[in-house]
Amino acid sequence: MKTLEIAVIPGDGIGKEVVPEALRVLDAIADIHEGLKFNYTHYPWSSEYYVEHGTMMPENGLELIKGSNAIFLGAVGDPNLVPDHVSLGGLLLRIRREFEQVINVRPAKQLRGMVSPLSNPKNFDILIVRENSEGEYSSSGGRVHNGIDEIVVQNAVFTKRGVSRVMEYGFEIAGKRNGHLTSATKSNGIAHSMPFWDEVFNELSAGYPDIKTRSEHIDALSAFFITRPETLDVVVASNLFGDILSDLGAAIMGSIGIAPAANVNLNGKYPSMFEPVHGSAPDIYGKGIANPIGQIWTAKMMLDHLGEPEMGAIVLEAIERTLEANIKTGDIGGSSTTSEVTDAIIAAMKEQIR
Ligand SMILES: NC(=O)C1=CN([C@@H]2O[C@H](COP(=O)(O)OP(=O)(O)OC[C@H]3O[C@@H](n4cnc5c(N)ncnc54)[C@H](O)[C@@H]3O)[C@@H](O)[C@H]2O)C=CC1
Ligand SMILES: CC(=O)C(=O)O
Numbered sequence: 355m356k357t358l359e360i361a362v363i364p365g366d367g368i369g370k371e372v373v374p375e376a377l378r379v380l381d382a383i384a385d386i387h388e389g390l391k392f393n394y395t396h397y398p399w400s401s402e403y404y405v406e407h408g409t410m411m412p413e414n415g416l417e418l419i420k421g422s423n424a425i426f427l428g429a430v431g432d433p434n435l436v437p438d439h440v441s442l443g444g445l446l447l448r449i450r451r452e453f454e455q456v457i458n459v460r461p462a463k464q465l466r467g468m469v470s471p472l473s474n475p476k477n478f479d480i481l482i483v484r485e486n487s488e489g490e491y492s493s494s495g496g497r498v499h500n501g502i503d504e505i506v507v508q509n510a511v512f513t514k515r516g517v518s519r520v521m522e523y524g525f526e527i528a529g530k531r532n533g534h535l536t537s538a539t540k541s542n543g544i545a546h547s548m549p550f551w552d553e554v555f556n557e558l559s560a561g562y563p564d565i566k567t568r569s570e571h572i573d574a575l576s577a578f579f580i581t582r583p584e585t586l587d588v589v590v591a592s593n594l595f596g597d598i599l600s601d602l603g604a605a606i607m608g609s610i611g612i613a614p615a616a617n618v619n620l621n622g623k624y625p626s627m628f629e630p631v632h633g634s635a636p637d638i639y640g641k642g643i644a645n646p647i648g649q650i651w652t653a654k655m656m657l658d659h660l661g662e663p664e665m666g667a668i669v670l671e672a673i674e675r676t677l678e679a680n681i682k683t684g685d686i687g688g689s690s691t692t693s694e695v696t697d698a699i700i701a702a703m704k705e706q707i708r
């Protein structure tokens with residue numbers, strides 16, 4: 355029996371609604387695959403936890419989840435309770451950074467049964483590879499003085515190690531897909547970090563003669579996501595650019611509610627973390643209408659990562675069959691509830707093994 359230890363952190367808002375739904379899907383997978391079992395340990399770390407304890411997780415929080423095979427997270431952020439930079443910084447970004455989850459992989463592809471807002475989407479299939487530990491989201495900087503004299507410095511940190519690592523991951527994964535890697539740059543406006551980014555990209559591309567490369571400035575690239583997404587394969591981007599591109603990728607798929615993500619640790623010292631692209635969606639929380647597909651597709655990425663790609667394929671096929679059957683939440687034009695969509699996905703999984 356292969357038993358996988360999963361640290362479960364639903365977090366805030368709809369994270370608390372969609373995570374239990376995705377666990378139902380994982381339980382159905384364990385029913386299908388008799389040699390596989392999931393052991394969940396639930397952690398209530400969230401903005402509410404902060405209000406009670408003055409911290410997003412206990413002092414030994416990282417120790418508690420370090421030994422798990424993977425972390426399965428919903429979303430963090432309840433701006434009415436805790437400022438976002440405190441809640442995300444104290445939980446989500448902290449785990450990403452301290453567990454050296456240096457890459458964030460985010461697919462954006464057209465699923466069967468989804469209606470893209472693009473009038474002519476042409477079957478795009480993009481994989482965004484986002485740098486996940488430094489760049490514009492570094493905690494380096496500070497504030498001094500007050501009033502009109504106040505000075506704020508936010509440093510964007512780019513290391514040779516970090517940039518090479520994310521690009522190499524991009525080259526490798528492009529080799530397993532369509533062999534095309536696009537680099538998101540802005541070296542016409544950002545004078546130090548982005549020319550460096552381009553240099554490293556050009557340097558590394560020499561070692562991957564079979565990969566076709568392309569560099570695009572982030573502004574133009576954003577437009578290409580809309581006007582010709584089918585020309586993109588793997589896109590490698592800095593932390594901020596990758597963050598923005600992945601909401602854009604989600605939008606052209608049809609909703610941010612379906613977009614999955616994996617925060618990958620490459621050195622094996624710590625677990626990887628799986629969480630959808632979307633946040634806690636306070637505007638729809640508590641109504642039972644959140645789209646569970648982002649969290650469920652994220653569970654598929656976790657299954658792939660944990661060496662169960664056949665099980666992952668069953669989940670994605672079931673998602674597509676459910677969309678084709680028009681069983682959808684409101685964000686994608688349907689009227690089904692969160693749990694009705696999950697029920698349909700689980701039924702479509704069982705149908706495949708009959
Ligand atoms: N990785 C994370 O945990 C993230 C956390 N956040 C946090 O979440 C909170 C809200 O942030 P927003 O900028 O509003 O982003 P958001 O992703 O939570 O919501 C943006 C819009 O998409 C909709 N939406 C998101 N997920 C959906 C789903 N599964 N089904 C249906 N509709 C969905 C929301 O209703 C909202 O209209 C903030 O506290 C923010 O900091 C935001 C992004 C990522
Ligand atoms: C924080 C955020 O927006 C993200 O990781 O996508």
Ligand SMILES: [K+]
Nearest residue numbers: 428429630632
């Ligand atoms: K999330």
Ligand SMILES: [Mn+2]
Nearest residue numbers: 597598601631
């Ligand atoms: Mn984001």
